[in-house]
Amino acid sequence: MALTLPLGEASDQDKWDNGGLERKRQLLIEIVLRSRLTALMVDGDTTCWVLEQELLRSYGVQTLGVDNGRDAIDLIASDAAFNLIIIEKILPVLNGLEVTRQICEIGMRCKMLAVTAYSGESERQAFLATSVDVFIEKPLDLEHLVPILRELDRQ
């Protein structure tokens, strides 16, 4: 199954200009996913997780978002399964580092991507030690996301 971006039917439906669809193709790297992937966004900031969700949805990834660490743990402890978890370091109730530790203890296996506003080396090392696969500063960018989606699709 070749998955393409939801490009719309014709440029006259694009709100920006006649080159808008081409611009979209250039800005959003086009990839082909064979699998239906699922992702959980854990971020206390609504703007961030709305953007991350929409970015993932544009690639056909089914997404769910929670705004605190406790809800994330409760969801995973109730056997909800995800291919990818995107998690912020600073969260209400339970911080991101503790959430990733508990996810590992529960035994859930998935790709984990920590996306945070400020990334220091000590935080990076602490997250990577909990089996987070990638640790980056916001914004969530395609250079990090697309290789992860391709890898998940191959599995």
Add this chain to the structure above:
Amino acid sequence: MDLAALKTQLKNFVQSMFEEGVLDNQFSQIQALQDSTNPNFVEEVITLFCNDAERIINEINRNLGYQNVDFSNLDSYVHQLKGSSSSIGANRLKLACANLRQASDERNKEGCLQAVQLITCEYCLLRRKFQALLHLERSIVELETNQK
């Protein structure tokens, strides 16, 4: 003004925001996510962001109003504002957060007060420009709807 002229005006206005450093390339990505299946995405995100940013700036000011400032609380707010600014492409606002973070790390209340003034200025500038951008967008939608 006709539709083509409005679209050109909008395009030029957004371009000027890039050139002034008010926005960075991350905003282009947000624009690219808007399409016929999600026609109001840019407006929705801008509205969300502005509501959150104003709330955070108010909380920061409230914290700095106390004699004993809770700097760890302040850190969380700066973290959040920087994160959402980065995510929407609000470049100058994102950079202004760095000053506040540094002052907060140094537990420098006076420095924090100065930094939050800059953040407030940058946010007000951004909000004005976002309002103008959305006004142009709505005018375009109205004209397109009338033409159908």
